[in-house]
Amino acid sequence: MPKLKTSKSISKRFYVTSSGRLIRYCASRSHLLQKKTSKRKQKLRKKLCVNSNDLSNFMHKLPYLY
Template identity: 45%
Template sequence: MPKMKTKSGAAKRFKVRSSGSIKRSQAFKRHILTKKTTKSKRHLRGMTCVHASDEKSIRAMMPYA
């Protein structure tokens, strides 16, 4: 059997932590930032966990992570 391929787009967007949870960056931070308040932009900084309902599909995209 050939090796399974990792979806390269998913590999760039997600990282698997040592605990097994998957971290992702926050959305809504790329453009149209003038209408967003400073507080809302500040809360979008940093990383967060992927929701439990999405974890199965993301793990399928990254079989060796």
């Protein structure tokens, strides 16, 4: 059976915690920051867990992560 390919763009943006959850950063933090309030930008700094409904898509793209 051939090796499975890892999606390199996804592997750079997501990582796994010790408990097995996927962590991601919030979007909309790279540009157009002048019109966003400071409170909104503070919330965008935090990391979030990937929703359990989306995990099957990530398992397919990151076969050797788990």
